[in-house]
Amino acid sequence: MKPNLTIGPILFHWPAEKKLEFYARIAEEAPVDTVYLGEVVCSKRSPFFEQYYEDVAERLTRAGKKVVFSSLAEIMLKRERNMMAGFCEIEDHEIEINDASALWHLDGHKFRVGPLMNAYNEETLRYLAGKGATHFAMPTELPGSSVAIMASAARDVGAGSEVQVFGRAQLALSARCYHARAHGRIKDNCQFVCELDPDGMPLRTLDGNDFLAINGIQTLSHKYINLMAELPQLREMGITHFRLVPQDVDMVAVAKIWRAALDGVISPEEGQKRLDALNLPAPFANGFWHGQAGVKKVAVERALASL
Amino acid sequence: MRPPELVCPAGTPAAMRTAVEAGADAVYCGFQNATNARNFPGLNFTPGELERAIRHAHENGTKVLLAINTFPPAGKVDLWRDAVDLGARLGVDAYIVADIGVADYIARNHPDIRLHLSVQAAASSPEAIKWYCREFGVKRVVLPRILTVSEIKAIAREIPCEIETFIFGNHGLMVEGRCSLTNYITGQSTNYDGVCSPAADVEYRRDEEGNLSTRLGDFTIDCFSCNETAGYPTICKGRYLTPARNEGYYAFEEPISLNLSSLLPDLMAAGVNALKIEGRQRSRAYVKNVVSSFRKAVDAIMAGEEPPLADLIALTEGQKQTEGAFKSKTWR
Numbered sequence: 091m092k093p094n095l096t097i098g099p100i101l102f103h104w105p106a107e108k109k110l111e112f113y114a115r116i117a118e119e120a121p122v123d124t125v126y127l128g129e130v131v132c133s134k135r136s137p138f139f140e141q142y143y144e145d146v147a148e149r150l151t152r153a154g155k156k157v158v159f160s161s162l163a164e165i166m167l168k169r170e171r172n173m174m175a176g177f178c179e180i181e182d183h184e185i186e187i188n189d190a191s192a193l194w195h196l197d198g199h200k201f202r203v204g205p206l207m208n209a210y211n212e213e214t215l216r217y218l219a220g221k222g223a224t225h226f227a228m229p230t231e232l233p234g235s236s237v238a239i240m241a242s243a244a245r246d247v248g249a250g251s252e253v254q255v256f257g258r259a260q261l262a263l264s265a266r267c268y269h270a271r272a273h274g275r276i277k278d279n280c281q282f283v284c285e286l287d288p289d290g291m292p293l294r295t296l297d298g299n300d301f302l303a304i305n306g307i308q309t310l311s312h313k314y315i316n317l318m319a320e321l322p323q324l325r326e327m328g329i330t331h332f333r334l335v336p337q338d339v340d341m342v343a344v345a346k347i348w349r350a351a352l353d354g355v356i357s358p359e360e361g362q363k364r365l366d367a368l369n370l371p372a373p374f375a376n377g378f379w380h381g382q383a384g385v386k387k388v389a390v391e392r393a394l395a396s397l
Numbered sequence: 398m399r400p401p402e403l404v405c406p407a408g409t410p411a412a413m414r415t416a417v418e419a420g421a422d423a424v425y426c427g428f429q430n431a432t433n434a435r436n437f438p439g440l441n442f443t444p445g446e447l448e449r450a451i452r453h454a455h456e457n458g459t460k461v462l463l464a465i466n467t468f469p470p471a472g473k474v475d476l477w478r479d480a481v482d483l484g485a486r487l488g489v490d491a492y493i494v495a496d497i498g499v500a501d502y503i504a505r506n507h508p509d510i511r512l513h514l515s516v517q518a519a520a521s522s523p524e525a526i527k528w529y530c531r532e533f534g535v536k537r538v539v540l541p542r543i544l545t546v547s548e549i550k551a552i553a554r555e556i557p558c559e560i561e562t563f564i565f566g567n568h569g570l571m572v573e574g575r576c577s578l579t580n581y582i583t584g585q586s587t588n589y590d591g592v593c594s595p596a597a598d599v600e601y602r603r604d605e606e607g608n609l610s611t612r613l614g615d616f617t618i619d620c621f622s623c624n625e626t627a628g629y630p631t632i633c634k635g636r637y638l639t640p641a642r643n644e645g646y647y648a649f650e651e652p653i654s655l656n657l658s659s660l661l662p663d664l665m666a667a668g669v670n671a672l673k674i675e676g677r678q679r680s681r682a683y684v685k686n687v688v689s690s691f692r693k694a695v696d697a698i699m700a701g702e703e704p705p706l707a708d709l710i711a712l713t714e715g716q717k718q719t720e721g722a723f724k725s726k727t728w729r
Contacts, residue, residue: 164521164572165524166521166522171522171524189525190519190520190528191522191524191528193525193528194524194527194528208495208497208574210470210471210496210588210589211469211470211473211474212472212474212498213469213502214497215471215498216498217497217501229588231580231588232471233470236471236472236473237471239471240471261581262572262576262577263575263576264570264649265572265728266543266570266649266722268648268649272641272642272648276726276727276728277726278729291640291641292640293638293639294639295616295618295637296617296619296636296638296645297617298638299616299617301616302578309649378580381584382584383582383583384584385581385582385615386584
């Protein structure tokens with residue numbers, strides 16, 4: 091099967107114009123197969139882009155991309171519960187769920203399992219497949235040794251398997267908004283200050299080292315995950331989908347490099363060189379994949395790249 | 398009003414005896430491996446220890462809840478199944494679980510043993526809770542520490558199972574079961590190794606001026622001058638720099654403990670069935686003080702008296718306490 095290159099949902103609170111511009115470019119220029127749309131992080135942000143989804147989805151579909159809608163990841167308030175109930179009624183497109191509350195609404199309907207759903211093992215995978223799951227995006231911290239087993243279990247139940255190969259790691263969720271807190275506000279009165287940081291708000295240690303990035307209630311890694319060197323290994327495992335998580339960088343350029351590498355037009359080494367040449371704002375890391383600290387960059391020798 | 402169950406931490410056999418004797422209605426504990434979320438060196442039970450501890454607890458009318466509340470990573474599921482089967486053989490009164498696969502295994506193989514949904518499952522809405530109840534026959538949910546009392550009250554009206562809430566101890570800021578910060582820095586996962594800020598990766602470093610840096614892995618989590626008390630380096634309790642601030646600040650939360658003693662009557666009136674004290678990593682003296690204080694408080698409230706709780710503040714982290722998310726939405 092041809093490997094599927096995907097663009098994950100935009101995690102940041104970009105202004106509507108910026109998102110529209112982003113998806114216009116993705117539709118026209120990015121050689122990706124699937125685009126995930128929707129607000130995953132903060133329910134307060136949702137209304138800003140709600141009115142555009144139909145047009146964006148249509149534009150992407152006309153450009154030959156498959157559109158999947160991703161759900162919120164934290165459901166607590168009445169407003170969020172209602173949003174999730176409505177989300178689960180989407181019929182025109184596939185949906186990806188990121189919170190267990192969706193399972194209550196989805197009884198019997200098909201769905202994709204998002205990376206924030208905590209499907210860590212083959213038993214959970216099989217159980218959810220029995221409930222209608224057709225596709226599994228792996229938790230970011232799951233090591234490659236476990237992902238291999240998940241990919242095989244997914245194949246056995248006829249489901250897809252997806253790994254994030256590019257972008258900051260989603261490390262934590264909270265009920266508290268840390269963006270608001272940094273600006274001396276609270277979540278209910280945040281005035282959408284997260285809009286100031288289109289690639290996340292940097293947190294550095296007291297001795298000045300880059301550490302984390304804040305995105306509202308979410309905490310991300312400072313470093314970008316990059317599994318280009320592991321690509322042969324991922325292919326061999328039978329991973330069907332390769333996810334690029336949008337950052338505030340030239341994602342079309344990133345997608346073109348990945349497409350070429352996935353299609354075997356360029357080698358992973360060449361892909362890595364081209365990614366390095368983009369001069370991205372944060373260094374790369376791949377530790378989670380190798381069962382080590384996620385922040386680490388583990389050197390991958392070509393000989394070891396296929397297990 | 399029915400008296401709520403006081404659920405107390407038992408990190409060791411000695412702590413369990415202490416909690417039982419101090420008036421715990423139930424104790425919770427785990428095995429010495431990654432199957433529970435407090436997989437720290439020197440803590441938890443061997444099978445033989447748990448067998449003896451359960452006998453002692455049951456003789457005193459105390460229930461024993463077994464925490465198997467981490468997420469088995471693919472390929473390692475057997476360790477979790479073995480823990481479940483062993484718990485059944487030893488006669489635990491309930492399992493506390495987070496993983497869907499583990500819950501399913503228990504529901505199919507040990508349907509007579511109560512199933513509690515761990516806080517690590519992060520079920521924060523009635524729909525999520527109802528799904529776990531319907532699928533696996535969950536009898537009780539441990540609610541995330543992110544809800545206000547009035548939100549808990551509203552949830553209680555909508556779900557078919559009991560509610561357990563934390564009332565005292567560590568005040569985790571991230572949604573539990575959804576935090577990979579420790580793994581990002583140390584390579585040990587909270588979700589599948591049961592580890593948060595492992596001691597083996599902690600370092601205290603003093604400079605020439607006497608300032609003490611607390612570090613986790615390769616990163617400085619906080620720095621204390623001579624006249625400050627250094628805290629344990631937990632990522633979500635550290636101080637960091639960001640452009641919006643002139644100096645280092647607690648980006649997530651200050652080192653502070655959860656203490657809901659003043660909200661106890663409200664929680665009990667809200668329909669909370671069980672009150673949970675955090676702290677399996679704590680000393681016997683701590684367990685004794687906290688459990689006996691809350692025992693007196695709950696009994697006083699049930700008798701319609703004013704609960705005596707002044708002593709508890711001395712036990713909180715840095716003597717600083719908070720009602721966290723429970724009192725008001727402004728915490729968020």
